[in-house]
Amino acid sequence: MFGVLKSSPLFSGLDVLEINLVINNVLHQIRNFSSNEVLEFSGETVGKAMILLEGKLRGEMVDFAGNSLKIEDLEPPQMVAAAFLYGPQNFFPVNLSALSEGKILSFHKKDFTRLLSSDPRLLNNYLNIVSGKVQFLSNKITFLSFKTIREKIAYYLLNQLRSPGLVVEIGQNQTALASMFGVARPSLARSISEMENEKIIRWERNEVHITNILLLKSIIGR
């Protein structure tokens, strides 16, 4: 039943037996949902810790005019809105709907808190999840704080750079990179080709060779 949880971030380090023991020790619910069902609306209070067991969910951020801004898909065995169960703004940041039928395991907040207290491994795992989100968002904001495309390229390359050598593997195409940078694709291509002309980098298919790392670093320096 809970076999899938063995590979979940929350129950990492526990074997199936322990997971069953732990879960059956606290109140929990299993909710079935069907395809296209809307599970939660943005703004509703998050009162339960929820773990997706089966199926696919989609979170859509909506603006004031009801348009969808950002989309994030969720697959088992991830937690739903893990960082919105506690904190001063504990309500869903997105509309949550089902892309397929599936199942969710949930604990009421009180029971979940008890659960965390009861096993240091679970506590540690959950803290890792939430702290990891802070760290991810923190990196993202650092990235977004660079204004020009050149700066973003420079920061990205220097971050990807591993100690030996001056080559960065690019695992994405320019279209994906551009959307990750939040800029238009041709604008990215233009900046790249400018930096190539200035002999700072050499951009090949899947590799970028850094030919002048000092210049590259100086792009970020202010």
Add this chain to the structure above:
Amino acid sequence: MFGVLKSSPLFSGLDVLEINLVINNVLHQIRNFSSNEVLEFSGETVGKAMILLEGKLRGEMVDFAGNSLKIEDLEPPQMVAAAFLYGPQNFFPVNLSALSEGKILSFHKKDFTRLLSSDPRLLNNYLNIVSGKVQFLSNKITFLSFKTIREKIAYYLLNQLRSPGLVVEIGQNQTALASMFGVARPSLARSISEMENEKIIRWERNEVHITNILLLKSIIGR
């Protein structure tokens, strides 16, 4: 000794007696620091939970060229790097230095985890702290995802708007707003005056009157 902790987010809800009891029950250290001392370098592992008891600290984010990007000051009784004790990237995101002399209370990570397990209120408080950071950063990213100044103004005003009436109190001057938006002050002023010409808003000293909320909402809709 630990009186200041009564008003700290972590020990909120506990009285001085309980705080003393709880702290003396686990291993802890008190570190004195002097003015201008550098306490931690960006990139070092965060191995201890640290709470500032006295004095003032400054966190400075540094880039690849060694320039300071962002500055954040810390005052008692806040936690230091609260969301960087756990998680996959548990190292300091900033250089931490002292603006004055002072004291820090710290617990080794293991002891701190035990501390959290031992009292549901502490656990709840810490989860509130870290989750609150996710929520704060999440809002910030939503905000940064709006590209034009018009969009930022619209989002800001609609967010500040409280149900009755169409007036938003602006507690800051345009210079502060502009830096919060990450744009140049004259650019902000220009966008404001454009929106005034289009009769969407009327910007007065400390108040903004929304004269056409539908148009304002449609600015965000994409």
Add this chain to the structure above:
DNA sequence: GTCAGTGTGTCACAATTGTTACACTTTTTA
């Protein structure tokens, strides 16, 4: 009341990026 300091409105021009379009190459598919 005068004065300095702060906050705001506005302008011309520069810099940067977005948009749209098209050509060309590389990869994938049939």
Add this chain to the structure above:
DNA sequence: TAAAAAGTGTAACAATTGTGACACACTGAC
């Protein structure tokens, strides 16, 4: 292998924002 699709380079032009400068209104100190 041929055709289709995806990825990339590039161009002209539009849109948006930044920069630096200046004028003027408002506020509080003296």
